[in-house]
Amino acid sequence: MSNKTKLPVGQEAIEEFGWMYAHRFLLLRRATQFFFLAIFLLGPWFGIWWFKGNLSGSMTFNFLPLNDPFITVQSFAALHWPETTALIGAVIVGVIYALIGGRVYCSWVCPINPVTDGAHWIHEKLGMQKGWQPKHNTRYWILAMVVAVSAATGTIAWEFVNPISMLHRGLIFGMGFAWAFVVAVFLFDIFVSRRGWCGHLCPVGTFYGLLGTKSVVRISAVKRSECDDCMDCFAVCPEMHVISPALRGKDEDTALILSPDCTNCGRCIDVCAMDVFKFTHRFDDTPAPGRVQRTRTQPATGASKAA
Template structure:
């Protein structure tokens, strides 16, 4: 796919559906990311303590505990016995992401996502090459290494270098080194590896992907017979390898995108001028006009 094609991704959808409809899910994601960040910051900034703590561990309205399950797992392998509230908080978070899709965290909550999305946008505009692309399994190996380091050192190892945690601390206490780390992530995706951080490196995304393996919420190519092969969905998808089976329907494949790599970001829905994609649930295998797809394949 050429850089020109990528730059034009979504233009037809804007023409057909209008700018707002062609960016609906992107706008909602940005609002969600800002909201999740602000609920943690209004306390230290303005003294409005709706939520205390960080994304690693918090308490909402002094009652509801929420704990990052990866932080809890690191604590366990490090030999620390967590409090009951931390365990309950982790179970709540795991239950939510097991239903809506683990990597929904990456696209709807993580404050680093706009940084990597911005790097990808600039990467395409500057016409840079794809660059070094480590295997997607790399993030699983890094996840294993994080747990191993935690076990050996007796620390919650990833939180020492986690850009999400460091960015949060920086926004509360002053950015300082946080700017350097966030800038490094941006430059990594811009000039080293296209979509490299979230797609190939980040162990948090790898962990949440494992949680959401059997999640209920799914994107479906429900109207795949209408596909005109414009490739816009491939151009904007941060995990484009998840699309072909559902879109092409080869060997009787379901229209559901079942890969846990899918972040449920909704950009494929936004940029498709013929409305091939839609959000649905795991049990929905309906395909609109699928007999037309068979004729097209023949």
């Protein structure tokens, strides 16, 4: 394997394009996450009530309802018929995420994402093993359990322990018990399971993944023939299993990342010095030749990046 793989993850892209360009989607994500959190704090902090509510349900400029469709599903399970405005808001949000990719919510909107990304950074700096990794279908069992508990108790069950809502409440009302849930997620991802919360357990992300199964916005390994096996894309991807089918496919295989687990975070685009990946749409039929096999002398080095 080439000496490039001995560089820190993303370093080759930084040297090729510059630091800002090699972090452009990460920076955009942090900006959007801060924006969506800040707009709901304008009212409680500054008395500017343009946006009333939070990510679970809100009224924008007193006329546009926006509601989490996962909340609505739990409401139906609990046999509570939502108000018309709540239903309209859920449909609006549901259609948007069905088109752009359900788990875009996880990487571009959810305020817990910076918390888990920070935990992952610490996990890597400490050189820790990936720890307990629940089976892939665990997330679906948790989602089903949340809906079942809502049906059994007649409540919106997840909101009692939802760290997203807890973080919002903590920022408004100050430090308190609500922060315990956020800290628990942070510590879980550091010491128990690498990327465990968002990648394996969170029912909100699982729901949005199902919602965006046929979404239009996709990432494509359109220049996969240029891949030099540096493994940086695997190292930064929160759902690294989604990359292989697109990157390592044959000529007749699509270069599109079609798995609903993909969060469309764009980090694979950021760190690729070979410019293999790009944002596109699911109907993009641009030919993408299969990878050219290259001779490597140190295959274990790159593999360690994705470990």
